[in-house]
Amino acid sequence: MTTIAPEDTGQEALFDATIAADERIEPRDWMPDDYRASLVRQIAQHAHSEIIGMQPEANWITRAPSLRRKAILMAKVQDEAGHGLYLYSAAETLGTGRDELLDKLHTGRQKYSSIFNYPTLTWADVGAIGWLVDGAAITNQVPLCRCSYGPYARAMVRICKEESFHQRQGYELLLTLSRGTEAQHAMAQDAIDRWWWPSLMMFGPPDDESAHSAQSMAWKIKRHSNDELRQRFVDICVPQAETLGLTLPDPDLRWNEERGHWDFGPIDWTEFREVLKGNGPCNDERIGRRRRAHQEGAWVREAAAAHAAKHPAHPPHAGTDQEEAAR
């Protein structure tokens, strides 16, 4: 905890009262250094996940099996870039810059969600990502719409609306495959088998091993524990899997009358820690591709900056000049 100088105690009391009253902290409000740092870490990691998360799905854009599916997938990947932009903006209200955050991503000093280090091996993986990965993300993110930091909470409202749409599309993709030919059904089942456990890991380590949880909950950044959200997700998925006509790869999955929840088997936390350490199946490819895009684009960003410096009065064209507008 930071020590508070006497003249600051009034501000700290105001901060505490705002949190206690379930009101929002805004960018100009005083906030504890640790609260600021914790939010920067979480929002940046969230933004990075959107950006890295484009890759496993973009992997299938050029091979999408119908024009309708191709349009849906392109729109989804575009939304993810947009979500990254909202989140970097939210992080910037805390006094950090997008360039600095991207640099931390590229040099491995900030993380992104472990899930995006798994490969998309078949078309059905696009559906599994929509249903399970976006489903887990929504379960995690809906409570963030009530997070104590205003800009983050507002970004989450917009993001959650679009994510729910993506999730329904993913579910519908799997439903079509499940009811399609035998080969399509098998493709869908195989994708669920590969994505189920990594999706459960998205909620983070168990509560007794989660380093930041207690403080985040006290600050009302987080509203529920990792294990609580994970259980909620399992309870939602089991009946949905039945409707899909697909099975979840867990022999220990059983309804527990007493708890009123589904019991499920143990998660392989060794695998989780290895993926977080950089030893998952695609860690090197994901970060390598991101770095490459950034490096190969350096001359373009330099050109835009040089042009803007030469033509300071250049008026942005109404609503279309996105690069100028972002400056």
Add this chain to the structure above:
Amino acid sequence: MTPHPTTPALPLGDDALILSHRLGEWAGNAPVLEEEVALANIALDLLGQARILLSLAGDEDELAYLREERHFRNVQLVEQPNGDFAHTIARQLYFSTYQELLYDHLATTDTPLTPLAGKAVKETAYHRDHATQWTLRLGDGTDESHTRMQRALDALWRFTGELFDPVDGLDDVPWQTLRDEWTTRITSTLERATLTVPEGPRHGAWTAGGGRQGLHTEPFGRLLAEMQHLHRSHPGATW
């Protein structure tokens, strides 16, 4: 496969389909996040146009996934590989300027394509503006961006003559007028961008052309192999 339709919706639909596919290859690779959004946005507009046009000609998926290279009617310009960002922008500038002029014309005449053209011309104006702004930034940016942009414009120049080959079924289009107007607009943009209009023939037996007759460049076959592989692997399946 049934005989290929002769409606002009097919060549225009193929143009939009193939360029959309190329732009889709940029996803996750763009130089700034804003361009991830912009390039995907343009790709989606084009895919939307392609779906309407191909549906006018037949079944959109059958036409996209089950024709072979020799039966595609797109111009060779749109099938050219993305190259660096300057090549993509040069391709966009040449094509969107053409498409805007053509759709502007079609929107005002009475053909089966008129309703589509009325909608698409608004999207195309945005695409042309996007390409123009980047041409100015790259041309009048740094020495390196200027060199790259000029190189890209030069490399793709020989594919621009084909844009004004008359399209079967669009007999009322004043192709020569469009061609002159295209040249005027491109010249003006390149001058503002401190770039030079490329020299050399834009058309002729020894330069590019033939896409409208199903004669394509070598990279096109690989594009189709990737695009069609999954669909062809599951004959008769719905997705």
